[in-house]
Amino acid sequence: MPAAQRGPAPALSAWQPAQWPLAADWSSLVQGFWASPQGQRLSVFISRRLAAGAIVYPPQPLRALALTPLAEVKLVILGQDPYHGPGQAEGLAFSVPPGVRMPPSLRNIWVERARDLGSPPPPHGSLLPWAQQGVLLLNTVLTVEDGQPASHAGQGWEALSDALIEAVASRPVPCVYLLWGAHAQAKASLIQTATARAGGQALVLQANHPSPLSARRPPRPFIGCGHFSQALTWLAQRGLFVQL
Numbered sequence: 112m113p114a115a116q117r118g119p120a121p122a123l124s125a126w127q128p129a130q131w132p133l134a135a136d137w138s139s140l141v142q143g144f145w146a147s148p149q150g151q152r153l154s155v156f157i158s159r160r161l162a163a164g165a166i167v168y169p170p171q172p173l174r175a176l177a178l179t180p181l182a183e184v185k186l187v188i189l190g191q192d193p194y195h196g197p198g199q200a201e202g203l204a205f206s207v208p209p210g211v212r213m214p215p216s217l218r219n220i221w222v223e224r225a226r227d228l229g230s231p232p233p234p235h236g237s238l239l240p241w242a243q244q245g246v247l248l249l250n251t252v253l254t255v256e257d258g259q260p261a262s263h264a265g266q267g268w269e270a271l272s273d274a275l276i277e278a279v280a281s282r283p284v285p286c287v288y289l290l291w292g293a294h295a296q297a298k299a300s301l302i303q304t305a306t307a308r309a310g311g312q313a314l315v316l317q318a319n320h321p322s323p324l325s326a327r328r329p330p331r332p333f334i335g336c337g338h339f340s341q342a343l344t345w346l347a348q349r350g351l352f353v354q355l
Contacts, residue, residue, distance in 0.1 A: 121198055123167040123254065126158045131173050134180035140278055141176065144271045153267030157254060166257035168193050174202025175249050176275070178242040184279050185245040185351050186287040186342055189295035192252035195260050203248040205321075206238035219321040219333060224355065227339045244353045249275060251294065273301060280305035285312040285349045287342040291333060292320030314345045 128145060144150040161167060171177070190204030194214060201208050205217050213221070213236040221232040242248055251272040256262040279286060280302045290296045296317050306313040318336040319325040326333040339355050346353060 121170065122257075123157075123161070123170050123172070126154060126161055128154070128173070131171055132177035133173055134176055134178075136181040137173075137176045137275075137278075140274055141173065141271070144274060147270070149267040149270040156266045157263070160256065167254050167263075168195065168257065169200035169202040169254070171202045172253040175204070175242060175247060178203070178239070179245060179247045181278060181282075183245040184247045184282075184286060185346055185353055186289070187247045187249060187276070187279060188289045189276075189291075189298060190248070190250040191292070191294045192250050192261055192264060193255045195255045195258055195262075197257065200255070201237070201239075202253075203238050203242055204250045206242075206248060207236040209235035209237050211236060215323045216321040216326075219323065219326045223321070223326075223334050223336065224339050226334070227337050228343075228355070230355075241353070241355060245351075246353060246355075247275075247279065251298075273298070276301055277305045280311065280313060281309045283309050283311045285314075285346065285351060287314045287316070287345060289338050289342065290315060290317045292322075292325070295320075312349070314342065316341060 133141060145154065157167065188204055193200035193202075194207065198211050199207050199214065205220060207213060207217065217236050224230055225232055238246070238248055249272060252261070252264050252268040253272070254263045254268065276298055288299075288302050290299060299315055299317065302313055302315055316336070316338045318331045318333045318338060319328060321333045343353065343355065
């Protein structure tokens with residue numbers, strides 16, 4: 112099985128981004144980021160945290176880019192930062208490896224999917240099959256420390272994730288964006304501007320975050336949003352197909 116598809120180790124063992132698997136068409140953008148001031152600052156920060164004994168998740172921060180080439184992206188789901196519990200983060204937004212208890216937000220994603228599509232919840236919480244079909248499961252911050260949510264926010268990852276989102280939106284091909292929660296919705300303007308500049312097509316769907324704190328609350332409840340059926344219908348009308 113290719114390295115990008117194997118279940119990763121529990122935590123990041125060393126800061127060696129040049130050795131991380133990566134689809135070829137993301138390479139130029141990502142290498143440019145590592146050479147930038149933001150990329151260099153991020154590298155210094157995480158290297159120092161690892162040297163200090165910090166436990167950093169996930170083990171493959173760019174796994175979404177290994178599994179989902181830029182040319183194959185049909186749908187983007189944006190998360191904030193990785194899960195911060197042992198064994199949870201697997202480098203794909205909202206996803207956990209098989210055998211790991213599903214976090215509440217992911218359980219609500221399956222609840223809405225079942226309600227919207229009539230599909231029974233799967234026996235595990237891995238979204239790997241989605242990533243392999245062109246669903247880019249991207250967090251805007253790609254590492255976190257054990258037990259410390261948002262601990263790597265503001266250290267440089269945001270510059271990379273914005274560039275990745277803009278690269279997707281700058282293609283003249285249709286793409287759906289599911290923006291759940293205020294953090295993801297802040298990227299709507301970036302997506303719309305880049306799509307318009309490229310003459311592309313974008314369906315941008317927004318709802319509250321699937322967290323139990325907000326999933327059923329106004330102004331845009333996640334439960335009942337119908338994003339799965341809307342996304343699949345819109346893509347199918349343009350000859351693109353994904354199984355969610």
